[in-house]
Amino acid sequence: MSEGGKLYEAIKPTADQSGLFDNLRQIIPAVRASGVKVFIVPHHHADPHGHDYDGWQHLNMFMEQGRGYKAFEAGSWGGEFHPEFGPQPGDVVVKEHWSQNGFANTDLDFLLKQHGIQKVVLVGLVANSCIEATGRYAMEIGYHVTLIPDATAAFNEEGMAAAKTNAPFYAHAILSTEEFLKVLPKQ
Secondary structure, three states: OOOOOOOHHHHHHHHHHHOHHHHHHHHHHHHHHHOOOOEEOOEOOEOOOOOOOOOOOOOOHHHHHHOOOOOOEOOOHHHOOOOOOOOOOOOEEOOOEOOOOOOOOOOHHHHHHHOOOOEEEEEEEOHHHHHHHHHHHHHHOOOEEEEEEEEEEOOOHHHHHHHHHHHHHOOOEEOOHHHHHHHOOOO
16 A cells, blocks of 8 residues: 555545554564564455456445456556565465455465464454454454554544454454564564
8 A cells, every 4th residue: 555556545544543554664574573474465456457357246345346446456556565565585475365355265274274373463454344354254263363453444434443343353352563562572
């Protein structure tokens, strides 16, 4: 989510309010330095020709709206990882998810199990869709879920409020960036 990106202005108010970018700038390097494995769960990159959902029978409203928008268009600037937050050597990049859940139609569960991981920490976007859907599913299939709300954002304040309301239903721990960094193992 870079300044000038297609969705940047929509996410900016809640990102600024939560401190998303500054908090990610603290969390991600600290996690890597601690030796904890970073998993990056990218959203599907849109087909530049607009054929992503050809043959799909049931597009949700967000998919329908975004069909021609191509916010994550493959091969475009908008389809690149943010230069500060993209994969680094040693990170695990999961297969792209199509809608919200980072587990659905991806290899996330398999990769977590291959690395012996039982606890996941969720940061990034979008708080009330991708983060929440991934967190709920992770909890349902037996992972311990930690959520860091000040390292997330949504498209509006209502989305952030919904994410805050729903988080205790799936998260085992809800920590601020400051709290998380205090409990992060040091290597």
